[in-house]
Structure formats: structure tokens, C-alpha cells
Amino acid sequence: MSDPVVMMKQEVGKAAAARVKSDSIVGLGTGSTTAYAIQYIGERLQSGDLKNIIGVTTSFQAEVLARKYNIPLSTLDVVDRIDIAIDGADEVDPQKNLIKGGGAAHTQEKIVDSLAEQFIVVVDGGKLVDKLGSTFLLPVEVIPKAVVPVMRKLEQLGGKPDLRMGVKKAGPVVTDQGNLVVDVKFDSIDDPATLEKTINNIPGVLENGLFVGVTDVVLVGEIIDNKPVVREI
Numbered sequence: 001m002s003d004p005v006v007m008m009k010q011e012v013g014k015a016a017a018a019r020v021k022s023d024s025i026v027g028l029g030t031g032s033t034t035a036y037a038i039q040y041i042g043e044r045l046q047s048g049d050l051k052n053i054i055g056v057t058t059s060f061q062a063e064v065l066a067r068k069y070n071i072p073l074s075t076l077d078v079v080d081r082i083d084i085a086i087d088g089a090d091e092v093d094p095q096k097n098l099i100k101g102g103g104a105a106h107t108q109e110k111i112v113d114s115l116a117e118q119f120i121v122v123v124d125g126g127k128l129v130d131k132l133g134s135t136f137l138l139p140v141e142v143i144p145k146a147v148v149p150v151m152r153k154l155e156q157l158g159g160k161p162d163l164r165m166g167v168k169k170a171g172p173v174v175t176d177q178g179n180l181v182v183d184v185k186f187d188s189i190d191d192p193a194t195l196e197k198t199i200n201n202i203p204g205v206l207e208n209g210l211f212v213g214v215t216d217v218v219l220v221g222e223i224i225d226n227k228p229v230v231r232e233i
């Protein structure tokens, strides 16, 4: 029998892919849930249900997947708009503000997602929180030479910073831009909009994973009676 978590991610990915219309430019997010949306967009193209799509990717991972499923790609240098973007998240608050960056891709994700006319977030119910920072650390992408002073500044802001280390790789995680990621524990993020700007003002910080006021729709996958169900918030 299929893993219910996988089934739920497939359903929510499919529900997001179903919202993509022909003749549109689509932001393709990063992560295990969005991967299914990319797959289903590819399948809709293949079947002829969807026509004339151009994808703009948010990471190396998304680019590899889009090529695998034969989605034509372009870049922000060329396209003049993003009609719809689909992306995952690590936390979602009741105002639909997000923490992203679990895959260290939040910098490119924020560029593409915030340009989109419609930004759809795909998550499982466990990602919904009352307050951002409750369960997930806040990722901050930092230029390598600035890691130590940036970590000091993050401590002065009340955070507990930790350099993200690689898995099956000695040393730290290196982003698609060649930078490092500092994950920060904040006891409570009361004002995400201010914290987003304050952190981005630290010299050496490229971007942090707070996405404030960007999301239009959240599709939440849940398992009810052993079956995957998708609801919209």
C-alpha cells in the first residue's frame, strides 16, 4: 500500500497543477510537495490538456524536474510576467505568511513567488502554525565571508543561529548561489514583516525565509479516513 504522506503530497501537488491554465508562465517551486505539481503539469502538457506553458524555476532541483517532465523553461531575463507560481512552505500562519527555505532555495523562491500574479502554496496540515517560528528554524542565506558577523548580529536580535551542515557532504550546505545558510531559532516571531526587513538589512545577508503578504492561496493536504483530502485556505 502507498505511503499516506506520499499520497497526500501527490494529491495537493495535483490540485495545484490543475489550476494552471494554457498560455501561461508558471513559477516552479522547490521541495518534495511541489515536485508532484511539476510532475502533473508535465503530464497535463503531455496529454494535451495543457498547452503553451513556460516554466520559470526557483532552484537547480526544480530545473532538473522540469526538464525531466519536458516543461519548456525560460528565465526572468526573458519573461515579462509570472502568471501563477506554485511552491511549498515549512510553516504557514493564519495570515498566510510563511517560513520557507527548508531546501535552501528561499532566495530564488522569493524572487519568483513574489512576482507571480497568483501564488499558490502547497503544504500538509502539519505546517499550519499559530505563530511563525513555532516549529521551524528561520533560514537566512549569507555570503560565506560574512557568516561570523551575521551570526553575532542574529544573536543580538534574540536568535540562536546555527550554520546548516550538509547531509552526505562534509561541511556546510552551499546554496545554488554559492552561499551558506544560517538557521535561526527565535522564541517567538511576533512581527514577521519587521523581522524580515531587519534581517535583510544586516550586511552580508542575501535573503531570509520569511515570506510576508505574498501568498494568495494555500492548498492543505490532509489524511482523513486513510484517504488524502485537499482543502483551500
Ligand SMILES: O=C(CO)[C@H](O)[C@H](O)COP(=O)(O)O
Residues within 6 Å of the ligand: 029, 030, 031, 032, 033, 034, 087, 088, 089, 090, 099, 100, 101, 102, 103, 104, 105, 106, 109
Ligand atoms: O522552501 C522550500 C525549499 O527552500 C520548500 O518549499 C519547503 O522546504 C517545503 O518543502 P517540502 O514540500 O519538501 O516539505
